[in-house]
Amino acid sequence: MIPQLVTYRQRRADGRWLRLYVPVLPVLLVLSPLLVLAVLGGLVACVIFHISPVGALRGAGRLWCALPGARFEIQDASMAVSVSVR
């Protein structure tokens, strides 16, 4: 299962929360031209550094699919940031 929604929350100076809900699939579709370029660049880098491109793609895919459920919350005094992947 690939990530579907990334939630970013940040506490502002006035104590109010800024919440950003990022739907992953639509954003990926919008950025797909850049994504293709990035993948091509990665494949070229794999060839230069003698890394198996297929293995790298598979590994990156596994990492991507394992992301749902990850959550990071950091709070320091009045500053707070939270990122969660669903």
Place this chain on the structure above:
Amino acid sequence: MNEQRHQILQMLAEGKITADEAERLIAAVEREQPEPPGAALRPKTRPKYLRVVMNSEDNPGGDGSRLNIRVPLQLLRAGVRLTSLLPPQALTRINAELDKSGVPIDLAQLKPQQLEELIDHLDELSIDIDDALTKMRVFCE
């Protein structure tokens, strides 16, 4: 066990034993069958996440610092598998630098399977660090 049960049912069908006797025999066969080792000890659900929780009160009376990280164990496994992609020349350089820093570990000897076993056994991990102002906990859930 299925074969023994089949024999009992066959004897019942042939009229050699009664239904009560067949029932008793089947019960005895089931009792003789030992449980697989560790079946009772194995937890029903395996942990899915590695949690790191830290609470710090640097300024008494203030909000302090708080850290709460939840990483899926599957993500750790995927990351560990990526190490198998490291090219040999990179491993050689890493080993040389580690050796220079006083950590004589040969990463080329570290197999992905061993690393995965390490991740598999993380579910039994629980680390608690209590300081006067800071409490930290690493565990799996």
